Amino acid sequence: xATIREVAKLAGVSVATVSRALNQNGYVNEHTxxxxxxxxxxxxxxxxxxxxxxxxxxxxxxxxxxxxxxxPFFPELARAVEDTANKAGYTFILCNTDxxxxxxxxxxxxxxxxTVGGVVMVSSxxxxxxxxxxxxxxxxxxxxxxxxxxxxxxxxxxxxxxxRYLQKIGCKRIAHISGPKDTTSAVERTTGYLEAxxxxxxxxxxxxxxxxxTFEGAYQATKRILQERPEIDGVFAAxxxxxxxxxxxxxxxxxxxxxxxxxxxxxxxELGKFANPTLTTMGQPIxxxxxxxxxIIIEQIENKDSNMDSEQYTAQLIRRxxxx
Amino acid sequence: xATIREVAKLAGVSVATVSRALNQNGYVNEHTxxxxxxxxxxxxxxxxxxxxxxxxxxxxxxxxxxxxxxxPFFPELARAVEDTANKAGYTFILCNTDxxxxxxxxxxxxxxxxTVGGVVMVSSxxxxxxxxxxxxxxxxxxxxxxxxxxxxxxxxxxxxxxxRYLQKIGCKRIAHISGPKDTTSAVERTTGYLEAxxxxxxxxxxxxxxxxxTFEGAYQATKRILQERPEIDGVFAAxxxxxxxxxxxxxxxxxxxxxxxxxxxxxxxELGKFANPTLTTMGQPIxxxxxxxxxIIIEQIENKDSNMDSEQYTAQLIRRxxxx
DNA sequence: AGGGTTTATGTAACCCGTTACATAAATGTT
DNA sequence: AACATTTATGTAACGGGTTACATAAACCCT
Numbered sequence: 001x002a003t004i005r006e007v008a009k010l011a012g013v014s015v016a017t018v019s020r021a022l023n024q025n026g027y028v029n030e031h032t033x034x035x036x037x038x039x040x041x042x043x044x045x046x047x048x049x050x051x052x053x054x055x056x057x058x059x060x061x062x063x064x065x066x067x068x069x070x071x072p073f074f075p076e077l078a079r080a081v082e083d084t085a086n087k088a089g090y091t092f093i094l095c096n097t098d099x100x101x102x103x104x105x106x107x108x109x110x111x112x113x114x115t116v117g118g119v120v121m122v123s124s125x126x127x128x129x130x131x132x133x134x135x136x137x138x139x140x141x142x143x144x145x146x147x148x149x150x151x152x153x154x155x156x157x158x159x160x161x162x163x164r165y166l167q168k169i170g171c172k173r174i175a176h177i178s179g180p181k182d183t184t185s186a187v188e189r190t191t192g193y194l195e196a197x198x199x200x201x202x203x204x205x206x207x208x209x210x211x212x213x214t215f216e217g218a219y220q221a222t223k224r225i226l227q228e229r230p231e232i233d234g235v236f237a238a239x240x241x242x243x244x245x246x247x248x249x250x251x252x253x254x255x256x257x258x259x260x261x262x263x264x265x266x267x268x269x270e271l272g273k274f275a276n277p278t279l280t281t282m283g284q285p286i287x288x289x290x291x292x293x294x295x296i297i298i299e300q301i302e303n304k305d306s307n308m309d310s311e312q313y314t315a316q317l318i319r320r321x322x323x324x
Numbered sequence: 325x326a327t328i329r330e331v332a333k334l335a336g337v338s339v340a341t342v343s344r345a346l347n348q349n350g351y352v353n354e355h356t357x358x359x360x361x362x363x364x365x366x367x368x369x370x371x372x373x374x375x376x377x378x379x380x381x382x383x384x385x386x387x388x389x390x391x392x393x394x395x396p397f398f399p400e401l402a403r404a405v406e407d408t409a410n411k412a413g414y415t416f417i418l419c420n421t422d423x424x425x426x427x428x429x430x431x432x433x434x435x436x437x438x439t440v441g442g443v444v445m446v447s448s449x450x451x452x453x454x455x456x457x458x459x460x461x462x463x464x465x466x467x468x469x470x471x472x473x474x475x476x477x478x479x480x481x482x483x484x485x486x487x488r489y490l491q492k493i494g495c496k497r498i499a500h501i502s503g504p505k506d507t508t509s510a511v512e513r514t515t516g517y518l519e520a521x522x523x524x525x526x527x528x529x530x531x532x533x534x535x536x537x538t539f540e541g542a543y544q545a546t547k548r549i550l551q552e553r554p555e556i557d558g559v560f561a562a563x564x565x566x567x568x569x570x571x572x573x574x575x576x577x578x579x580x581x582x583x584x585x586x587x588x589x590x591x592x593x594e595l596g597k598f599a600n601p602t603l604t605t606m607g608q609p610i611x612x613x614x615x616x617x618x619x620i621i622i623e624q625i626e627n628k629d630s631n632m633d634s635e636q637y638t639a640q641l642i643r644r645x646x647x648x
Numbered sequence: 649a650g651g652g653t654t655t656a657t658g659t660a661a662c663c664c665g666t667t668a669c670a671t672a673a674a675t676g677t678t
Numbered sequence: 679a680a681c682a683t684t685t686a687t688g689t690a691a692c693g694g695g696t697t698a699c700a701t702a703a704a705c706c707c708t
Contacts, residue, residue, distance in 0.1 A: 091434060094417075
């Protein structure tokens with residue numbers, strides 16, 4: 001790889017002039033510019049980004065923390081962040097944290113040593129002491145994190161709408177498969193469910209079971225609850241992955257969906273379209289949200305503007321075959 | 325962030341000594357070591373990785389090129405590469421190429437400017453001239469690339485086994501939903517299909533339709549072919565995503581799977597378990613393959629050993645509900 | 649013509665680790 | 679005791695950009 005000094009030599013100018021020509025700052029004579037460009041072309045010169053980063057003290061890299069990219073909710077988010085970062089000239093780093101606090105801290109330190117530009121975080125577990133100690137632009141995505149700007153769906157309203165929709169289509173006993181209690185989105189969705197059923201006299205706490213946001217968790221939980229309470233005719237799963245788990249459990253118990261049981265999920269991931277029957281859901285604008293988080297982190301990086309407002313996006317009902 | 329010079333000052337030694345203490349290099353007196361460690365602790369010093377990288381000329385970053393992380397085949401691969409890279413002290417960069425040659429070239433140049441350590445590539449489109457010009461360790465994953473070590477499944481044998489299995493369970497007319505013709509895995513799977521049915525007198529070319537490795541593509545293709553040739557009683561889809569598309573098309577045409585139609589996919593992704601009915605498939609050891617690719621790239625980076633042999637992993641039949 | 653401004657370019661310090669080389673004390677060998 | 683080897687540490691160059699500062703020619707204005 002050619003260096004700026006080789007370019008300077010070939011063009012017969014100093015490295016400072018080449019640098020100025022490259023970055024279009026300071027004065028460069030038109031004729032000199034041409035000589036420099038010719039030399040750059042000749043040598044196929046590309047500036048070493050590491051040297052640049054060392055001097056600037058910050059790199060054009062953006063990291064995304066997700067619990068696990070294998071959870072089908074995250075690829076779309078990752079894609080959105082990557083696209084947006086890429087378009088703005090940033091390189092995209094992906095970190096799977098497994099909701100593990102040590103891993104998160106470890107990753108943050110590693111990234112800090114690389115002077116990463118900013119971090120977009122999907123996390124339920126990040127230690128706030130770590131967060132306070134670490135000086136790098138951060139934004140919370142999908143889940144709220146204290147003291148950080150967050151981009152999320154309006155989970156509470158979405159959950160209410162989901163349950164009201166089940167009520168509207170005639171469900172009389174509506175169960176809720178909830179997500180992990182340490183995850184803000186899951187808690188908000190459960191709170192929404194509670195709000196929507198608060199006046200129903202049939203309700204008791206065992207209409208809520210924890211499915212851990214996983215297919216398997218929801219599958220097991222649903223089998224249990226449907227056997228204990230066969231009167232259930234509607235299920236609000238706190239995410240689509242669990243919604244598909246509910247479908248599987250229903251199938252296994254020979255319940256016809258939506259005839260015997262209506263199922264609604266949350267998120268609007270592709271999986272819902274692949275399922276059989278297709279899954280009704282409260283769709284959030286996933287790509288949009290990821291894109292927005294990336295935009296904000298870039299804004300923070302480039303303008304040091306760290307006091308941005310949090311944003312909430314409305315979820316929209318997507319009617320499919322699992323309800324009718 | 326503290327620098328090595330501050331540590332040196334606080335410990336009352338030179339930066340060289342601190343560096344040696346850090347890297348357990350050269351001689352460092354026991355007592356000096358303690359002073360240095362105390363200073364490091366005191367200042368919470370962490371070496372700047374950018375400076376290190378600049379000097380060394382190569383960074384501890386590994387990139388993975390995939391067409392699109394939203395395709396459910398890739399997250400597991402990405403996870404495997406990330407885990408392996410991470411464990412070995414490398415940072416993981418994800419690049420979505422959309423099979424776009426320009427994007428690939430663009431990414432490669434960007435990474436080169438960051439002196440990336442190595443690149444793991446899932447690609448059908450990478451330009452060989454780009455490849456030859458670029459001096460960085462690379463390995464091909466899932467798809468073969470000329471002149472690169474590749475880690476793949478044995479697609480040919482797997483495809484033969486898939487079709488033979490359909491034949492064994494009684495299918496008399498077996499269609500094939502193929503993948504893109506520029507993708508080595510797809511071509512090999514089609515070749516395997518052809519090998520397995522070569523002695524069947526019913527065969528003609530219109531038993532093969534292209535589904536582009538996508539759900540939607542397979543869904544459309546299947547609807548078309550099943551209407552044209554209602555005698556079809558078995559489908560070999562070249563990947564699971566298309567297998568699920570076949571299931572959906574069958575459902576829509578009121579064909580019962582597996583009673584009227586048996587369906588087998590390829591890959592063994594999670595999606596197959598979520599589907600209804602669950603999808604029989606030729607499962608490849610996805611995580612294993614990704615992990616192995618990462619190991620090889622690390623081996624190449626650390627030992628400059630670029631002449632590694634390609635490896636092929638056998639696919640295994642996973643019987644589920646879509647065949648019987 | 650004299651002074652101020654703009655244009656143009658070069659020199660060298662700087663970012664922060666790593667390491668070749670120099671120096672010297674401590675230890676070992678015959 | 680004389681010399682070789684090992685241990686210990688410091689100085690300074692280096693990697694490859696960026697930019698503050700210095701210098702000077704060209705241009706503008708009154």
